[in-house]
Amino acid sequence: MSMRNRVLLGAAAVGVVTAGLWACGSTGRSGPSLSAADAASAVYVAPGEYDEFYAFMSGGFSGNLTVMGLPSGRLLKTVPVFSQFPENGWGYSEETKAMLQTSYGFAAWDDAHHPELSMTDGVPDGRWIFINANNTPRVARIDLAEFETKEIVEIPNSAGNHGSPFITPNSEYLVATSRFSVPVPNRDMSISEYTGNFKGMLSFVRADRAGEMDVAFQILVPGYNYDLAHAGKGPSDGWMFFTSYNAEEAHTLLEVNASKRDKDFIAAVNWKRAEECVAQGNARSMPARYVHNVVGDDHVARSELKESVTVLEPASCERLVYFLPTPKSPHGVDVDPSGRFIVAGGKLATVIPVHSFEKMIQAIEEEEFEDVIDGIPVLEYDEIIAGEVQDPGLGPLHTEFDGRGYAYTTAFISSEVVKWRLEDFTVVDRIPVYYSVGHLMIPGGDSREPWGKYLVALNKMTKDRYLPTGPELAHSAQLIDISGDKMKLLLDFPTMGEPHYAQALPAELLMEKQVKLYRLDENTNQYAVKSEADTRVTRNGRRVDVYMTAIRSHFAPDNIEGIEVGDTVYFHVTNLEQDWDVPHGFAALGMETAELLIMPGATRTLTWVPTRVGIHPFYCTDFCSALHQEMQGYVRVSPRGSNVPLAWGTGGALRSQPVAAQ
């Protein structure tokens, strides 16, 4: 609480300073449309200053996460997660390859959609951010002290991991849903036999212990498409809400065939009840194949194959799942800060339905069910609805909250953000966005205590907003000021990949914990060398290990001879620096992979199989000092079977390993 007050006070102080700076020229920020000068001043971050908030934007089909400042919209960093990233060797270096391992093998790419911050007591705490892989179902943990992906767990019995990784108020679990229902267990069968054979799966992943993410249990549900989710909070803590569409169980031309019914379902899952059922032995253990990848204390990622998973069926665990009928093909499901209202975004609905948690519990207690499907009672719409927001725009998708009693919903088809009051479900303001907005994000806007100052609209279409760049255009985000009665558009900014969803934190929550370097004396990489005296080259058959160091501004060794065409050469490079902001890089002529970027005190390994005879220069790729251009070396590659002895050195005669030792 006091932490939060401090942050808010900090924000107020920044506001005062900004106001002071601009007092001379500004005419104030009144009225629905800002003058260009006022909008510019509202997003101006002076040279050397930090943004007030930092947004973690999903990279969509880039598979990564980008960090952008708010209100400036400046790109700060890309954090590689599910896709190989040659800029720093992610997924190429021996230390990171295991992170992209899956039960299908090495996956060089994925599609990342929803960043989700860890929470304590329903409020983002800045420890970690999680993100899902859609295509090959996985969830990743990124440590916000290092801005580095530390852990990835695969989700078995699932396909199209879209509704993920939404988290419970104390980060106990994050969820993963199967957007595509598939046979469980998956098997060879006719697609036409979908009904009854294809199943959905709602997975709960233990998330609150770093390095120990695990699929705690899965819930087998009817073969619909499970789309998005959000956890209950406050009175509704202990529940998780999932949207679904395709209650028709169509398996072809869903555009038509999954849009027939006027209502689909939100699945309300009592996860504390699930814990009870698992503890009482009502779940079964199912064979499954999925991997868990973790970066260890030695900064080396390892992959473990898991072979069974715990599955619960609603029929054998009463009071676990209820269906809430919801119009029509709902997409987002969002829980307001009080935890009392469950807001659905019905893609094809003409209203925004708002369910009441209190009424839902009452209906459950009174057993007012209109149907039971596979052991799941279906509640009656009229008994649980708190209200419907009329005239919400066309194609309402997602809702976030400002913590002052207002909700903001995106309308995809009519390209607008609609502001409405939770008290009476009445629209009070609307603002056009450019164009076709999907998610929106208010810092902390899905939490118990939003920082309700800015809203970011994440748009799917860009068209004319930027200089055209051929057929492919940058996706667009827009920053909207929501601090007053009327929403005000402040800024457009292009994003990386597809800005599917984002979350954001005040800078203060990130600042203090940042790791500046890794201590050399704590480097436990088995190939680390901590002194130039220990640098060496060894051969074992066709395998050559180069134990190398880097410091401003030389490598040791920087002359290497005795390598042969077809050898597998491992360059283990340890950065001996112990200062902030001094990485070194490494690349050699003809490498077919990536560079290495080695942080101070760390060791990274790149594998190289030379294919040509000749001298191969290598160099430091990260401009590190005035003598950076001098930071280079040579590898001599000889024909296979040559008798050039293995030899290495820096600044003097080469040391060597006798040919006989090969």
Place this chain on the structure above:
Amino acid sequence: MRRFVKLGLLFAAGALLSACGGAADVDDADSDAVTSSAAADGLTAFEREHGIGPIKQPVELGEPDATLASAGEEIFRMKCTACHRVEERYIGPALGNVLERRSAAYAMNMMMNPTEMTQRHPVAKGLLAEYLAPMPFQDLTEQDARAIVEYLRTVADSAASAQAAAQ
């Protein structure tokens, strides 16, 4: 030509450093540090003799401490040998008899505060102009630096006894 390029880069780097830290003055970086007048360098008499940094008092070395020296040797191996040799010039100066040239406090300040030392202290500035490779910050604690000094004492001793034996 080659030398010209190097110096240009160095000046550019110096300008960047002073822009961030604000401590050094750009004119200083360009001037001939060794010949600049003592009064103009803005240093106290202590700083001129013992360097600028966390060590504010002369360091009493006392009786040699073999345990401390061997701890210092370990740290020296890890954090210093990429650039320094005992007997010979390498990236930086040979350190075998450094304690004859500098006080223990000076050596410790140089180890712990190399950036400011090479920006502001006339001797360190002169060395940077000569060697051209700025000494990197290696995150040494005061205990680390003291241990390295103890190790350098033993190196000086063995160099002296080697010399004596040779005569």
